[in-house]
Amino acid sequence: MLNVGQLNEGVVLDHIEAGKAMSIYKYLKLDHMDCCVAIIKNAHSNKMGKKDIIKIECPIDELDLNVLGFIDHRITVNIIQDARIVAKKELTLPKKLVNIIHCKNPRCITSIEQELDHIFFLADAENEVYRCQYCEEKYRSSRKKQ
Numbered sequence: 001m002l003n004v005g006q007l008n009e010g011v012v013l014d015h016i017e018a019g020k021a022m023s024i025y026k027y028l029k030l031d032h033m034d035c036c037v038a039i040i041k042n043a044h045s046n047k048m049g050k051k052d053i054i055k056i057e058c059p060i061d062e063l064d065l066n067v068l069g070f071i072d073h074r075i076t077v078n079i080i081q082d083a084r085i086v087a088k089k090e091l092t093l094p095k096k097l098v099n100i101i102h103c104k105n106p107r108c109i110t111s112i113e114q115e116l117d118h119i120f121f122l123a124d125a126e127n128e129v130y131r132c133q134y135c136e137e138k139y140r141s142s143r144k145k146q
């Protein structure tokens with residue numbers, strides 16, 4: 001059983017691939033949030049050997065958890081309320097990514113107009129292919145490349 005410690009309200013992200021915790025920290029913009037975060041690196045896991053865990057104490061609706069589906073849909077998202085796990089969130093590939101990945105096409109309007117949001121939409125769910133909304137430049141999720 002997962003030890004949620006002193007967490008009253010927030011989320012515990014479990015089964016993060018070892019070494020990925022810091023990139024998730026950045027994707028969730030936790031460095032800009034005034035909340036209590038505990039990162040556990042290289043925790044023992046029967047299933048994975050090693051894993052990372054992130055515990056975040058904050059109102060749940062302040063977190064954009066959809067981006068996690070893009071990073072790794074195998075992450076377990078435990079929703080904590082009153083120091084207990086009240087729900088687990090299923091992760092799916094988001095249909096749309098705003099300012100998560102950036103278009104690499106030098107001719108794309110987002111390379112010229114700095115204020116534009118970088119918007120990608122899911123073009124092919126099976127192969128996890130995203131395309132830039134403006135120029136259709138392809139972006140493939142990194143874990144599919146391996």
Ligand SMILES: [Zn+2]
Nearest residue numbers: 103108132135
């Ligand atoms: Zn583009």
